[in-house]
Amino acid sequence: METTSTSADDCGDLYLAECPCRDILDLVASKWSTLIIGVLEEEPHRFGQLRRAIPGITQKMLTQTLRRLEQDGLVHREVLVEMRPPQVEYSLTALGESITEPLAAIRDWSEQHLPHVREAREAFEARQPA
């Protein structure tokens, strides 16, 4: 593994199949991760608040995705009250905050180019009658 060159086999060359960025893409790719990060980017949320902030999500997926984000060091989980009813607050770590920028890059690209993608899709359908 190279130290400084940022070249060759870490992601640039043809052999990107096991490239580390796949790890991150898988993370970011998951439907809910980005939504959760997007919500936490604004301010810390408790479990129920997150649930309400993200309409379609199930408890299972919320827990599951939060665990993964926590495990990967992007989200911090803090138990506010040990008693019943429990209160748990989730917030972005510094690492988590840092990924919002690349995410924003994708979002910006989407906003900017989605119309073109839509056009392309229509043009494609026009060419390929279903």
Added chain:
Amino acid sequence: METTSTSADDCGDLYLAECPCRDILDLVASKWSTLIIGVLEEEPHRFGQLRRAIPGITQKMLTQTLRRLEQDGLVHREVLVEMRPPQVEYSLTALGESITEPLAAIRDWSEQHLPHVREAREAFEARQPA
């Protein structure tokens, strides 16, 4: 996540569930899309060349992913020879080239922060004995 001027609900507010960037994330997220884009970023490739350039991919996924990228206007498909054996060349469109930058942002983040993610994972495992 700012709600700047672009109408609130396209990606800015809490209601990002059906945000257009999900479309793009899904696209970009798919395991093979980024690999194919990464390869085509260097130079146009024919079908078989792509197949060889991306070790683990099956014909099915290559075709399928290429179709989608073509449909979304990111990849251009050109039939070089109508006869047998057929020759088809794939290349990035201008739109496709433009997405390589946000992709690079993610890749850069990965290279920069993956060690931290790894640390976080180990620390997490240490805390949560399986």
Added chain:
DNA sequence: CTGTATCCCCCTGGATACTG
């Protein structure tokens, strides 16, 4: 309120065989 456990469906994606 914040989870865990279970069931189960469906879709992704792999393997394989066949066609123009």
Added chain:
DNA sequence: CAGTATCCAGGGGGATACAG
């Protein structure tokens, strides 16, 4: 060479019930 068609296993993720 560049695909299409078919079969099928595995896992993601939804719905629901239950626990601390």
